[in-house]
Amino acid sequence: MAGVQAVVFDIGNVLIEWQPERFFDSMIGEERRRAMFAAIDLHGINDEVDRGGNFHATITAAAKANPEWHDEVMMWHDRWIDMAAPAIDHSVRLLRALRAAEVPVFALTNFGIQTFEIAEPVYPFLGEFDRRYISGHMGVIKPDAEIYAQVEADCGVPPDGLLFTDDRIDNINAAASRGWQTHLFEHPQGWADRLVAEGVLSEEAAQ
Structure with missing residues (x-):
């Protein structure tokens, strides 16, 4: 892998x-x-x-x-x-830790155009991704294969170089079928452990 x-x-x-x-x-x-x-x-x-x-x-x-x-x-x-509340604080810390470690971080989300505009000023971390793939702007939602194809075409990272977390198994399965590495999100500690296991964060940084 x-x-x-x-x-x-x-x-x-x-x-x-x-x-x-x-x-x-x-x-x-x-x-x-x-x-x-x-x-x-x-x-x-x-x-x-x-x-x-x-x-x-x-x-x-x-x-x-x-x-x-x-x-x-x-x-x-x-x-x-x-x-759409509250923020999941540990996950936000993980996002910021990845940025601090200079690991590229993308968003891939089913989100409306106007609802994302409502959320952005409330949740400043939504502006901290290297790339954002917002379904409302893309015209397609997960788990449709087209949304993953659009990400692949744009981001310049091969599918097996992407590690994707989502709370829905259908979205995870669709990504995995394209060769993405995946993590079914159940709680932030599990996600933190996976990031440590993959070597992209230290245990200290993943707290």
């Missing part, structure tokens, strides 16, 4: 917690949240945003199409930054 030439981070649930169900449980209670998510494919609607659809227009259309849930659906727009 080739050595790691660049490290690729997913963002949601790797660098920033993304738990819409938890947010809605706190706002409307678990029972109503379950009913709403059963009635409306909110994650599928969010995928439209992540493919480049306009955030406000997409969520407003979903709210109008589901008048019985209109106000709750609009929370997805109006309170979005409260769903």
Whole structure:
């Protein structure tokens, strides 16, 4: 296996917690949240945003199409930054440690154009990658093979030189099928241990 030439981070649930169900449980209670998510494919609607659809227009259309849930659906727009929270501090430290070690660090994330603009001032580390591959700007989302192909064509690193972490196994499997090195993110300590094992960070730097 080739050595790691660049490290690729997913963002949601790797660098920033993304738990819409938890947010809605706190706002409307678990029972109503379950009913709403059963009635409306909110994650599928969010995928439209992540493919480049306009955030406000997409969520407003979903709210109008589901008048019985209109106000709750609009929370997805109006309170979005409260769903995308908090930062996963240890992961942020790992990102910065890799930068300090002069290891190229990329982002590969399913993220909308407007939602990323909302997140950037709240989470300054989103501006600290060497390269950012944002699905909304690319017009395709993970795990579609096309998004990985676009990264490969742009970054100049061979697939087996990329070490990619993501919290979703389907995204990991798609990358692995192209020859990328992969790590299924479950908690930041496991990711830290992998970076140490690959020799890109010292144990001290990975704390």
